[in-house]
Amino acid sequence: MDHLIHHQPVLVQEVLDFLAVEAGGTYIDGTVGEGGHAEAILGQAGPCGRLLGLDLDDGALATAKARLEEWQESALLMKHSYSHMDDAVSELGVEQVDAVLLDLGLSSLQLEGSGRGFSFRQDEPLDMRFDPLNGVTASEVVNTYPQDRLTSIIARYGEEPRARVIARAIVQGRPFSSSHQLAEVIASIVGRTRRVHPATRTFQALRMAVNSELDRLQAGIHSAIGLLKSGGRLVIISYHSLEDRIVKQAFVHEAKNCVCPPRAPACTCGHVATLGLLTRRPITPSMKEVQANPRSRSARLRAAERLPRQNSDPTCEEVVRKDRG
Template identity: 40%
Template sequence: MQQSETSYHIPVMKDECLHWLSGRPNGIYVDGTLGAGGHTKALLATLGPDARVFGIDHDDDALAEAAKNINDSRFEAVKGNFGFMQTLLPPDYTGKVDGILLDLGVSSYQIDEPSRGFTYREDGPLDMRMSRLRALTAADVVNEYSYERLRDLLFEYGEERRSIPIAKTIISQRPLESTFDLKKCVESVVKGPHTIKSISRVFQAIRIEVNQELEMLKQGLEQAVSMLRDEGRIVVMSYHSLEDRIVKQFFKAGNFTGKQDKDFYGNLVRPLQPLFAKPLSATAEEQSQNPRSRSARLRVAEKVKQEAG
């Protein structure tokens, strides 16, 4: 039975992604975050008979769902982390890809499934792994990390101002066994209207740590540059400022240091040219229909044509 895309995960800013992504109807495309395949399916509908589309995801549930949604000989699903896309894709496609899409983070089905441990709305195990091949779980982070490490990751990855008392509370309540145990630790520190935001920030921080999301994003962006052909495009949708900052910096400078390299004549040397400075957001209509789209920030860059010789 085919599950409708709306009951599973609604693809965010679908029209905008397709608009910026597709150039050559019979080109090669990579969806680095296949999920349920909503964007890929829509992309395939715009492409010609000789197009090739690879969909990467490291989550078995996502791959199973995409397989139900997409039955197309031009499409190939690939299990793995987009941070290693160059090794996941056929070697002769390096430097030949027309468009790459990254729709970052977790999908609705991962969040909505309490047994995955991403949600604080229902009780579940402290897991939060997108790929079950990962050894580290949320339980390991909250129960085994030192106070300093826990405090710093809540501050850096969650941008949580009360990281010190929350980290101390978590340590005093060890061992934590479920998502509600973790939620209660935050509730005992942050009272009033800000509680939910803090819980959400703490869950985000631990999820980022468990899945090494920022490191994989950096690695994925670098690999995407190698995979793209000259003038090929990368479209990235991020859902929080940490990710968006990384994407913005990389598109602008081609590195993560923030420094822009210049050649002998003072011209910028960078592999990508951002197509616009400010990220695009979902329309008001989409935001009202799909709450997940409210935090989406879409950036697009084009691979700079290398001068011969």
């Protein structure tokens, strides 16, 4: 494993600003990857700061460990999913943290040198698991799932309009053993008319299904909200519209005191807002950053702040009554 490949973290200054990193603070980087953002957070939090870095990928954790060597007293790295970061935080000896970062998607190491078929730029076995020791591989999905299940995976997670045709071609062309073999069959069916490679959406869909990415994202947002101090920050960077929509909808939902249908005569939901929105629209990288790091071009950052917990949070009915005067 080459620990020298260094992922270039995106929107670093924006991440530090929205996380409101301060000397001596306690932070969770739920997707520590190659440690790029973690290094910047620890640098700003100083020698008394602390960071819990989580990842499912042993290779990423090894690279982060090497990169963060200087911070070994302050950084604790664990193989753990961010979806249950509340289980991991006790290792830091704290119950609440100042801020949580999730930088979704793939690291450079995974794209370029994991040998797990995340990309079709290299010809690699079809694995696609972030954690190479657990779960179903992409190979099992493409080689064993029934056609209608493949169609719904490719349509839902890839937002691929030709999902049905691609799923049929996969079923007819199996077994598949490598990323090139799969990408070529898809290209032969869909044609190369688009700017992006015709297999891009299908590869994204398979990766998301294999790693249950959307379910983990939903769970991770709620786990983070439960751990943040009052005023604590949650920052999420996503790289495609499906992820960004989930983040946006979860933030908007958590920022509301009542989530009853708009025409409901009375509130019955009991929902109390937990977040204040810090970004109405997603923050995107500058042209300068995109030129320097083309992988940053699809990044969208959203941030929110934990609202104060109250001993007796008002009921939803009380809040609505107050809002309606």
